[in-house]
Amino acid sequence: MWRRKLRTTLTILGIVIGIFAFTVMGSMAEKINLLISGAAGFYGSAINIQGKGGGSFGGAFTTDVVEKLRRYPGVADVQPSVITLLRTSTEGGGFSFGPPNLLAGVEISDSYLHRFNEQGLQIAQGENLAPGDTGVVVVGADIADEFDLSVGATFHIRGEEFRVKGILQRSLQFADKITTCPLEDARRIYTKDIPLLATKDIVTSAQVYAASGIDADELALHITDDLPEVRAVPPSELKRQFEAGAVIFNLIVFGVALIAVIVGGLSVINTMIMSVSERTREIGIKRAVGAKTKHIIAEYLGEASLIGLFGGLIGFGLGWITTLIINAQTRAGGTILFTMTRRLALGALLFSMGLGVIAGLYPAFRAARMDPVKALRTM
Amino acid sequence: MATILQPPMARLTNVHKTYTMSAGNVVQALRGVTLDIPRGAFYALMGPSGSGKSTLLNIIGSLDRPDTGTITLDGTDITAISPSELPDIRRRLIGFVFQGFNLIPTLNALENVALPLKYEGIRRRKAREHAVELLEKMGLGGRIHHRPNELSGGEQQRVAISRALIMNPPLILADEPTGEVDTATSETIMSLLSDLNEKGQTIVVVTHDPFTASYAERVIRMRDGHILSPDEENGE
Numbered sequence: 222m223w224r225r226k227l228r229t230t231l232t233i234l235g236i237v238i239g240i241f242a243f244t245v246m247g248s249m250a251e252k253i254n255l256l257i258s259g260a261a262g263f264y265g266s267a268i269n270i271q272g273k274g275g276g277s278f279g280g281a282f283t284t285d286v287v288e289k290l291r292r293y294p295g296v297a298d299v300q301p302s303v304i305t306l307l308r309t310s311t312e313g314g315g316f317s318f319g320p321p322n323l324l325a326g327v328e329i330s331d332s333y334l335h336r337f338n339e340q341g342l343q344i345a346q347g348e349n350l351a352p353g354d355t356g357v358v359v360v361g362a363d364i365a366d367e368f369d370l371s372v373g374a375t376f377h378i379r380g381e382e383f384r385v386k387g388i389l390q391r392s393l394q395f396a397d398k399i400t401t402c403p404l405e406d407a408r409r410i411y412t413k414d415i416p417l418l419a420t421k422d423i424v425t426s427a428q429v430y431a432a433s434g435i436d437a438d439e440l441a442l443h444i445t446d447d448l449p450e451v452r453a454v455p456p457s458e459l460k461r462q463f464e465a466g467a468v469i470f471n472l473i474v475f476g477v478a479l480i481a482v483i484v485g486g487l488s489v490i491n492t493m494i495m496s497v498s499e500r501t502r503e504i505g506i507k508r509a510v511g512a513k514t515k516h517i518i519a520e521y522l523g524e525a526s527l528i529g530l531f532g533g534l535i536g537f538g539l540g541w542i543t544t545l546i547i548n549a550q551t552r553a554g555g556t557i558l559f560t561m562t563r564r565l566a567l568g569a570l571l572f573s574m575g576l577g578v579i580a581g582l583y584p585a586f587r588a589a590r591m592d593p594v595k596a597l598r599t600m
Numbered sequence: 601m602a603t604i605l606q607p608p609m610a611r612l613t614n615v616h617k618t619y620t621m622s623a624g625n626v627v628q629a630l631r632g633v634t635l636d637i638p639r640g641a642f643y644a645l646m647g648p649s650g651s652g653k654s655t656l657l658n659i660i661g662s663l664d665r666p667d668t669g670t671i672t673l674d675g676t677d678i679t680a681i682s683p684s685e686l687p688d689i690r691r692r693l694i695g696f697v698f699q700g701f702n703l704i705p706t707l708n709a710l711e712n713v714a715l716p717l718k719y720e721g722i723r724r725r726k727a728r729e730h731a732v733e734l735l736e737k738m739g740l741g742g743r744i745h746h747r748p749n750e751l752s753g754g755e756q757q758r759v760a761i762s763r764a765l766i767m768n769p770p771l772i773l774a775d776e777p778t779g780e781v782d783t784a785t786s787e788t789i790m791s792l793l794s795d796l797n798e799k800g801q802t803i804v805v806v807t808h809d810p811f812t813a814s815y816a817e818r819v820i821r822m823r824d825g826h827i828l829s830p831d832e833e834n835g836e
Contacts, residue, residue, distance in 0.1 A: 506702045509663055510716045510763065511691025514684065593663045597698070 235488035236532025239481025244540025246477045248559040250470040267428035268441040269454040284422040297432040301424040303407040326407020347372035347387035358383045358402045362391035486580040493584035505596025514589045521585035529577020537569045607675035609802040610637040615669030629655040631825040642797040644816035645806045652825040695764030699776035701756040703748040710744040754785035774805045790815045
């Protein structure tokens with residue numbers, strides 16, 4: 222294998238590039254997947270209530286609808302919220318990779334705090350919001366990093382001053398990019414630019430939780446029928462929407478993996494076939510001194526899988542380092558693009574080794590099937 | 601008189617072998633060869649190129665299979681067993697010495713010699729010990745870590761013979777063992793083979809060199825794929 226150092230190096234390089242791309246794209250997809258599954262978990266089994274259309278109310282609806290929902294048969298709990306951008310587009314909040322930073326005003330109740338814990342969210346520093354709070358926020362880990370916030374610090378949000386009451390433990394999910402504040406504070410900020418709404422008690426969305434024994438999808442259909450002001454998105458549809466987003470990214474990763482298979486696999490096959498034909502005589506000698514078919518196959522498969530593993534290790538290492546470097550650079554800007562997971566690491570290495578083995582199969586069997594007499598006659 | 605009760609080392613019965621060359625040319629390499637090689641024999645196979653002597657050696661050595669006819673090695677009919685069993689037979693019964701040494705260039709002398717032990721499944725350390733011992737006996741104690749290209753022709757041939765002997769096989773098959781070495785080295789190699797023969801190993805040498813053949817107790821002459829009878833030989 223090391224006899225043709227340049228050729229082996231180039232082959233390994235082919236796999237390095239494939240696995241590098243696989244690792245980088247894969248860790249990007251893992252980040253997206255986590256965000257998406259986090260978002261799906263965030264809404265969980267809730268029915269998401271949205272205002273109808275983008276008319277003068279801008280998709281928002283009033284609190285008397287919330288009251289109607291609370292009284293609606295089969296509804297256990299309603300969590301109204303005002304969700305808006307943390308920064309307006311003129312403040313640079315317009316574009317970001319993945320979900321934007323959001324300000325979420327929530328009605329702080331016992332059931333809210335209960336659900337907060339149920340989602341596995343934890344306060345890393347400071348305290349969580351409490352009923353009756355005002356002018357305070359709890360920020361996600363990405364937000365704390367991006368704006369360099371600590372507990373007790375002043376956080377300027379769209380012209381208003383807030384005190385940071387708590388910072389969330391990093392969840393690698395949606396919650397990392399969210400700033401949570403009391404409902405009234407978010408409503409004030411939301412309506413500031415829309416004077417028409419200023420006098421009204423509006424919310425932008427609400428989560429409706431079905432009572433136990435009630436089918437949430439069915440309940441959503443009834444709500445949409447009975448309340449003309451809103452559209453109730455059933456949990457199953459919400460889940461589908463999130464999953465549709467994940468599918469695209471997973472397809473990209475699959476595509477990259479496919480290219481890695483083709484490029485890496487072909488170069489391993491090529492190298493191994495050349496190596497077999499160069500060493501025809503050597504194979505003949507080995508047969509003559511008593512090597513069995515399995516010895517020859519094991520030798521060539523071992524070599525091919527070693528090439529695969531080597532390329533995989535280097536490619537994965539480079540890919541990982543790249544994601545760490547890019548993450549370190551973009552962390553200041555609040556965007557973390559990549560997430561390395563154990564399943565991705567394991568996947569990349571097994572994939573590269575499997576690639577080597579599969580690409581080595583044909584050359585190995587070709588070597589093993591060689592007629593020893595003809596092989597020995599080769600010069 | 602144990603030798604009489606035991607089967608011959610090799611017995612060939614009416615062996616035919618045909619090769620199809622490119623463009624459909626058919627070469628009859630062996631046309632009905634019948635031959636007994638007794639235990640402890642030292643035979644030389646001679647004949648012009650194309651007479652079938654190398655094919656015969658390969659067939660005795662189970663590297664090649666005949667079209668028809670049977671070959672028994674140490675009482676085992678190797679034409680009747682599965683090809684997957686041949687490597688074991690080859691390893692345990694036969695030591696090959698090839699023309700041009702046929703050492704593996706990337707392996708050193710020690711690794712080349714230990715190769716059959718590896719395929720036998722013997723532990724690496726034990727195999728190396730055994731190979732070192734044999735190489736020392738062959739006068740190559742100082743060259744065990746040298747690769748073939750760092751050895752002289754005679755040294756390479758002795759490494760090749762060591763490899764053939766490492767499993768202590770009863771039958772040594774040598775194809776032109778003196779084909780690519782000088783006269784002095786030829787003498788060394790042939791007296792080495794003679795010594796082995798005296799210790800009981802059966803030896804068959806293919807050669808076209810009369811000097812090499814002179815070490816053998818019997819010279820078998822071949823032409824056009826068959827063994828010449830004494831009458832035919834005299835008629836030459």
